[in-house]
Amino acid sequence: MSATTNEPTRLVDKAQYGLAAFLGLAGGYVLLDAAGLEDGFADQPVQPYTLPYVVGAGLVILGILLAVATARGDRPEAEEGEDIDLTQGTDVRTVGLLALVLVANIALIDVLGWAITGALLFAGSAVVLGSRSWVRDLAVGVALSVGSWYGFYVGLGIPIPAGILDGVL
Numbered sequence: 085m086s087a088t089t090n091e092p093t094r095l096v097d098k099a100q101y102g103l104a105a106f107l108g109l110a111g112g113y114v115l116l117d118a119a120g121l122e123d124g125f126a127d128q129p130v131q132p133y134t135l136p137y138v139v140g141a142g143l144v145i146l147g148i149l150l151a152v153a154t155a156r157g158d159r160p161e162a163e164e165g166e167d168i169d170l171t172q173g174t175d176v177r178t179v180g181l182l183a184l185v186l187v188a189n190i191a192l193i194d195v196l197g198w199a200i201t202g203a204l205l206f207a208g209s210a211v212v213l214g215s216r217s218w219v220r221d222l223a224v225g226v227a228l229s230v231g232s233w234y235g236f237y238v239g240l241g242i243p244i245p246a247g248i249l250d251g252v253l
Contacts, residue, residue, distance in 0.1 A: 100154040100159075105147065107144070107147030107150065108143070111142070111143025111144035111146075113140075114139055118136030118140060119133075121136065189201045194247065195247055197245045198246070199233050202228065202232065203228070203229045205225070206225030206228055210224075
């Protein structure tokens with residue numbers, strides 16, 4: 085006599101194991117890189133290597149937890165409220181145009197500077213994704229890019245390329 089079970093077959097999501105391995109490797113690399121950082125000033129309550137240790141350890145722990153959850157059979161499920169039609173293919177034209185806008189930003193940032201290329205990046209992305217008010221997109225892009233330039237350069241002391249606007253900003 086054979087015993088018949090009505091248990092559903094459990095599918096293993098191998099991609100989750102790949103993501104868990106990636107998280108573990110990325111965390112290990114961050115920890116290894118953090119070990120090479122030198123001490124800051126003695127009066128600093130938080131040393132420069134503290135944050136990389138926290139991030140690296142967090143990535144390793146998340147990788148382990150994901151591997152354990154995957155081994156237990158946990159699988160991510162789509163939300164019921166998602167407005168994405170998974171039966172449709174990828175819109176290669178849109179992805180290609182977005183990639184083109186990003187590559188143009190990377191190629192022109194040293195010459196034109198962040199204030200200009202950031203505005204073009206925002207406006208170009210908005211237009212590619214379907215916006216039809218180019219003037220508003222460009223105005224919002226200028227406000228965001230100039231604001232972020234001043235935020236990084238003045239607020240944080242991180243120099244971002246000013247490009248042709250060097251001396252104006």
